[in-house]
Structure formats: C-alpha cells, structure tokens
Amino acid sequence: MSVPPSPLHAGVVRAPIDPAEVLARVGAAEDGAVLLFLGTVRDHNDGRPVSGMSYEAYEPMAREVLEAVAREAAARLGTERIAVVHRVGELDVGEVSVAIAVSSPHRAEAFHAARYVIEEIKRRLPVWKKERYLDGPARWLAGADPRGEAAGATRGEESG
C-alpha cells in the first residue's frame, strides 16, 4: 500500500504494522538518509521461552504522548519527516510492536531522532506488556517509572 509522504505521523494501532507503509510516510528529495527502526517480539527473555506478548495502552493518552515525542524529535531534527506507530493487542513472536521511520538530509540527525523517539517511548509512553511463556503463566514485565526514577529490574538488552 502506498501512502504519500506527509508531515509527522504518530499512531497507536491494533492491526499488524506494515513497515513499508510507515517508511513510505518519510523521505524527500533533499533527504540523503532514511532510517527505519522496528521493535519486535523476541522468542526468549531471562532464559525463558516466550510464546508471545500482550500489549495494553491507555490509548488516548498514548496517542498524545507519542505525538508529543515525535514533535520533540522533529524539533531536534529540524524537519517533520518522522513517523512512529505503536501496536497494542496480542502479538506473536517476530511481530512488530513499534516502527519508527525518519528521514533527513544527513544520517546523524536521523539516527539521533530515531533514538530519541524509542528511548522516550520506553521512558514515558503509557503502554504495558504481559509476556506469555511456553513453560509457565504470563506476567507483566517490570517497566520504567515515567517520573524518571528507574523502577523494577531492567533486563539487559530489551529492544522491542
């Protein structure tokens, strides 16, 4: 599906994310760098086999926070060519939970903006995930205190 590039886009969706559709929202003739970050559901965590993830959001607030984060990143980047989409609901291993696309004239700003968006999502987006296991009951994952202090255990290389 082809969507014409539009200024800044932020969304919370229930349907599967199509990375190509998110990517198609950025890019311009003056841009020499186009970046796509995908967060995906891993098949293991803490040495346990994971069968999937349930994402829950305070949806109206999550939309507002996601848009605010994208605007902040756009202000740093100096363009509005940023698209970010977070999915909620039941996800299987390998499915995309978050997609961030950024384009800019040079690579440094694009990397900075994409990094800013994912880190702020982790820090303050009102979204929670319950991990489902092959070997036991599901549990809510420890997260970050949106007021800034670290809360709960951090689990190493958490990406998606």
Add this chain to the structure above:
Amino acid sequence: MQVRTLFFASYRDLVGVGQMSLDVPDGCTVSDLVGVLRARGRPFDALPADPAVAVNRTYSGPGTRLASGDEVAFIPPVAGG
C-alpha cells in the same frame, strides 16, 4: 465531587476493576485521592502510596488539585516499545 479513576495492567489486576467513579472531598489533591482509595482496605491498600498518576491524560504530581469530572489514571511502571 466525583472523579473517574482508571487502573491499567498490573494495577487493574491488583484492584480487580479497570475504572471506577469515586466521591472525593472538594479541593482534593492526587495524594488525597490515593489516600481515600487505600483507606478502603483490600484490595485498594495494595496500590502503592505514591503511584505515578495522570490527570486528564497528563502526568501529574501528588499535590495536583482535582476538579469534578477529572479522569485520574493510575500508571504502573511503563513498558512500551
């Protein structure tokens, strides 16, 4: 006055409901509301004494004064991405 409280994820599991209307005194702060809830006893006393809270979809500190009809969400540690 009445406010609408929302509980998400682990907090919803803890208190057993996702949302609830609550009568609180006029001029009540976020901190007062948490106190009113916890004073109800189980299961509400299992909520933290100083949870992250959003009032009308904005993160708000314990001293924030509430108005009638406000939406007060209890926000467990967040885990998006």
